[in-house]
Amino acid sequence: xxxxxxxxxxxxxxxxxxxxxxxxxxxxxxxxxxxxxxxxxxxxxxxxxxxxxxxxxxxxxxxxxxxxxxxxxxxxxxxxxxxxxxxxxxxxxxxxxxxxxxxxxxxxxxxxxxxxxxxxxxxxxxxxxxxxxxxxxxxxxxxxxxxxxxxxxxxxxxxxxxxxxxxxxxxxxxxxxxxxxxxxxxxxxxxxxxxxxxxxxxxxxxxxxxxxxxxxxxxxxxxxxxxxxxxxxxxxxxxxxxxxxxxxxxxxx
Amino acid sequence: xxxxxxxxxxxxxxxxxxxxxxxxxxxxxxxxxxxxxxxxxxxxxxxxxxxxxxxxxxxxxxxxxxxxxxxxxxxxxxxxxxxxxxxxxxxxxxxxxxxxxxxxxxxxxxxxxxxxxxxxxxxxxxxxxxxxxxxxxxxxxxxxxxxxxxxxxxxxxxxxxxxxxxxxxxxxxxxxxxxxxxxxxxxxxxxxxxxxxxxxxxxxxxxxxxxxxxxxxxxxxxxxxxxxxxxxxxxxxxxxxxxxxxxxxxxxx
DNA sequence: GCATAACAGCGTACGCCATACGCAGAGGAG
DNA sequence: CTCCTCTGCGTATGGCGTACGCTGTTATGC
Numbered sequence: 001x002x003x004x005x006x007x008x009x010x011x012x013x014x015x016x017x018x019x020x021x022x023x024x025x026x027x028x029x030x031x032x033x034x035x036x037x038x039x040x041x042x043x044x045x046x047x048x049x050x051x052x053x054x055x056x057x058x059x060x061x062x063x064x065x066x067x068x069x070x071x072x073x074x075x076x077x078x079x080x081x082x083x084x085x086x087x088x089x090x091x092x093x094x095x096x097x098x099x100x101x102x103x104x105x106x107x108x109x110x111x112x113x114x115x116x117x118x119x120x121x122x123x124x125x126x127x128x129x130x131x132x133x134x135x136x137x138x139x140x141x142x143x144x145x146x147x148x149x150x151x152x153x154x155x156x157x158x159x160x161x162x163x164x165x166x167x168x169x170x171x172x173x174x175x176x177x178x179x180x181x182x183x184x185x186x187x188x189x190x191x192x193x194x195x196x197x198x199x200x201x202x203x204x205x206x207x208x209x210x211x212x213x214x215x216x217x218x219x220x221x222x223x224x225x226x227x228x229x230x231x232x233x234x235x236x237x238x239x240x241x242x243x244x245x246x247x248x249x250x251x252x253x
Numbered sequence: 254x255x256x257x258x259x260x261x262x263x264x265x266x267x268x269x270x271x272x273x274x275x276x277x278x279x280x281x282x283x284x285x286x287x288x289x290x291x292x293x294x295x296x297x298x299x300x301x302x303x304x305x306x307x308x309x310x311x312x313x314x315x316x317x318x319x320x321x322x323x324x325x326x327x328x329x330x331x332x333x334x335x336x337x338x339x340x341x342x343x344x345x346x347x348x349x350x351x352x353x354x355x356x357x358x359x360x361x362x363x364x365x366x367x368x369x370x371x372x373x374x375x376x377x378x379x380x381x382x383x384x385x386x387x388x389x390x391x392x393x394x395x396x397x398x399x400x401x402x403x404x405x406x407x408x409x410x411x412x413x414x415x416x417x418x419x420x421x422x423x424x425x426x427x428x429x430x431x432x433x434x435x436x437x438x439x440x441x442x443x444x445x446x447x448x449x450x451x452x453x454x455x456x457x458x459x460x461x462x463x464x465x466x467x468x469x470x471x472x473x474x475x476x477x478x479x480x481x482x483x484x485x486x487x488x489x490x491x492x493x494x495x496x497x498x499x500x501x502x503x504x505x506x
Numbered sequence: 507g508c509a510t511a512a513c514a515g516c517g518t519a520c521g522c523c524a525t526a527c528g529c530a531g532a533g534g535a536g
Numbered sequence: 537c538t539c540c541t542c543t544g545c546g547t548a549t550g551g552c553g554t555a556c557g558c559t560g561t562t563a564t565g566c
Contacts, residue, residue, distance in 0.1 A: 070545060134454065239500060243492035286514070323516060
């Protein structure tokens with residue numbers, strides 16, 4: 001016999017289902033004083049102001065003038081709240097690529113959009129990711145990325161791999177630059193002096209005979225000039241897109 | 254006047270300095286019952302067995318038959334212990350590239366070496382990275398990576414960028430596959446059924462009219478076939494190295 | 507040989523965290 | 537009017553990192 005529906009699949013936490021607009025409010029009982037979006041917005045506000053480490057259930061509750069345990073009527077756990085924070089933290093996807101952009105321009109725009117979000121909200125990088133995206137806006141980003149590759153001859157699986165490659169790069173690059181900013185704030189050193197100081201430290205530690213290549217890099221003053229971090233981002237992005245281009249050309253034969 | 258030494262630079266935690274063999278043991282007082290490497294090894298053992306979340310100061314102390322607070326005579330904080338765990342967790346670098354390998358073969362070997370380490374010790378991915386590498390073995394990895402690019406015409410800064418790009422990719426890919434493994438362990442689902450289950454879930458959630466590209470990808474069964482994750486890794490790696498190759502060719506002009 | 511001072515080990519205590527549980531009251535449904 | 541469900545939340549538990557200070561050990565200076 002065939003099953004009636006395929007709903008027996010993986011179960012979604014209630015708060016996530018409501019993010020997809022699936023849950024209707026039960027008619028009984030007192031009217032709720034808050035809502036999932038209210039809570040998530042408050043949590044995002046806390047993270048924006050004081051970083052992800054400041055986001056505790058009690059702190060979010062204080063932000064709302066409520067008691068800590070009241071939140072658990074709306075979200076099942078802190079992890080669930082974090083997942084929802086990521087969804088609203090990323091915000092709406094950048095939209096489909098402009099009609100006459102080729103895939104490369106489209107993906108560049110897409111990557112820069114994520115880049116900008118992560119520069120605005122570095123705490124997104126500290127949220128431990130526990131699985132593939134299942135929230136509406138996250139999947140919206142995916143959709144818009146896939147559309148950039150619509151006109152190409154890549155296989156569907158390859159399109160997916162390319163997006164994974166790109167988003168991984170963007171996150172990685174953002175992590176590195178945000179570490180510099182955070183380290184600078186923690187130690188009181190000027191952001192522009194952060195990498196040079198690191199260079200001097202490493203130069204003091206290493207033996208040039210055992211680390212010749214590293215010593216040469218330091219000698220070239222690589223860490224001394226403070227490049228525009230956006231140039232660094234563009235460099236890696238272009239390397240990856242060059243690699244994708246090589247693949248597309250090969251597939252197009 | 255010139256300063257006597259340049260030691261006035263950034264201060265290194267004592268435990269890290271001892272990892273570089275800089276600290277000598279003071280002559281007075283009772284003989285230490287443990288040592289920094291003993292503690293770090295115990296912590297790595299705990300992480301190997303039960304994951305990074307199980308690594309608490311008290312758990313590590315129990316592993317050594319000592320009291321929790323005894324550890325603080327050797328490491329300044331848990332964060333310091335984590336940094337040392339990363340150093341010994343990665344282990345010694347894969348060594349300089351074989352003499353007749355070109356840069357591409359060398360970097361491929363280098364990337365696979367990190368890949369293998371991260372497959373063996375997925376907890377390394379969960380350690381919050383707080384700055385650029387300053388421990389001996391970490392810098393050893395960097396050195397070996399740089400040597401792979403020795404024969405090329407890339408600028409020193411470009412070599413560094415390429416390594417950053419690569420290691421970021423390796424870590425990202427490892428994160429994704431380890432998430433599947435962890436999710437499978439947490440939910441009891443077969444690892445090979447993890448992605449198909451995810452595909453069915455997304456298919457149930459999205460409206461094909463609003464997510465046409467995503468719907469097409471799912472329809473193509475991209476998530477259904479369980480590819481060898483090593484193939485996926487190779488795919489992205491080759492894309493990146495293709496991009497690097499394009500750059501090297503342009504620089505060689 | 508003895509006093510001294512540095513140091514190892516660690517017991518206690520503090521403040522913070524996530525969250526299980528159960529109670530009080532609100533407010534539609536019958 | 538009664539019941540039953542749902543909201544808000546107070547209390548309590550068990551974990552965490554770690555500051556502080558005590559006890560006992562040990563090599564050195566006298």
